[in-house]
Amino acid sequence: MSQTTPPPDANKLPAHVAIIMDGNGRWALKRGLPRLAGHRAGTENLRRVIRACVEFGIQYLTIYAFSTENWGRPREEVNGLLRILEDVIDKELKELSDQGVRLRHIGRLDQLPSHLQQKVLDAVELTKGNSRLTLNVAFNYGGRDEIIQAVQHMMRDGVQPDDVSPETFSRYLYTVGIPDPDLIIRTSGELRISNFLIWQAAYSEWYVTPTYWPDFDKDEFHKALETFANRDRRYGKINSSDYEKNHA
Numbered sequence: 656m657s658q659t660t661p662p663p664d665a666n667k668l669p670a671h672v673a674i675i676m677d678g679n680g681r682w683a684l685k686r687g688l689p690r691l692a693g694h695r696a697g698t699e700n701l702r703r704v705i706r707a708c709v710e711f712g713i714q715y716l717t718i719y720a721f722s723t724e725n726w727g728r729p730r731e732e733v734n735g736l737l738r739i740l741e742d743v744i745d746k747e748l749k750e751l752s753d754q755g756v757r758l759r760h761i762g763r764l765d766q767l768p769s770h771l772q773q774k775v776l777d778a779v780e781l782t783k784g785n786s787r788l789t790l791n792v793a794f795n796y797g798g799r800d801e802i803i804q805a806v807q808h809m810m811r812d813g814v815q816p817d818d819v820s821p822e823t824f825s826r827y828l829y830t831v832g833i834p835d836p837d838l839i840i841r842t843s844g845e846l847r848i849s850n851f852l853i854w855q856a857a858y859s860e861w862y863v864t865p866t867y868w869p870d871f872d873k874d875e876f877h878k879a880l881e882t883f884a885n886r887d888r889r890y891g892k893i894n895s896s897d898y899e900k901n902h903a
């Protein structure tokens with residue numbers, strides 16, 4: 656971003672941005688590289704976007720790193736993605752913590768190798784006192800899985816049918832305590848939700864760009880935030896100035 660680009664309007668910033676970081680494989684294919692090189696480049700880009708979030712004053716960032724469906728990819732790719740998560744924790748945790756990043760995990764931890772489960776838990780514990788940016792890492796995350804887990808947990812707790820409300824239900828989700836995403840960004844141009852935050856996205860604004868994730872730079876992120884700032888969020892209602900125009 657050029658030095659003259661102003662920061663986004665702080666009053667119109669989304670509190671919570673969620674990103675479907677898609678297109679790593681196609682980014683690599685275009686360069687004649689293996690898919691894992693695309694995932695590595697995507698991870699490099701993530702560092703830049705996290706830094707931009709801290710700079711711009713975003714409070715919550717949720718990143719979709721591995722879906723419950725991604726286990727269906729070739730073993731080599733799955734292992735590579737698990738290794739990348741481990742490397743990021745090993746190599747980036749200190750810098751993230753120094754930036755004031757609080758790490759959280761959303762998804763099924765119990766299906767990951769046990770040493771990796773422990774690393775994730777340790778990283779969450781180590782950064783729990785940070786408050787500048789909460790980074791939710793969706794790894795082995797699936798929206799349907801999250802909802803089913805929540806229902807099972809509620810039934811085990813003996814929650815009575817009449818006591819189930821959107822508020823009580825939300826307390827059983829992985830995202831408990833985190834506001835719903837205001838803005839969801841999907842890179843690489845796909846127009847689908849791919850099992851991401853299907854409950855929480857009820858009123859999120861969407862921003863889709865054809866750019867592949869490794870190329871989604873600070874300028875593009877800034878553009879997404881500017882677009883968001885101009886959205887009219889009505890939540891099913893009408894805004895009063897429109898009403899007056901209709902009934903003048």
Ligand code: IPE
Pocket residue numbers: 676677678679680681682720721722725736843
């Ligand atoms: C997104 O990139 C990262 C993960 C799903 C882990 P992809 O690997 O889906 O890249 P494309 O969609 O094949 O280009």
Ligand code: IPE
Pocket residue numbers: 675676677678719720721722725845847849
């Ligand atoms: C969504 O991307 C999952 C992540 C970005 C981690 P996919 O590439 O897995 O989604 P589909 O298969 O195109 O829907």
Ligand code: MG
Pocket residue numbers: 677678679
């Ligand atoms: Mg993809």
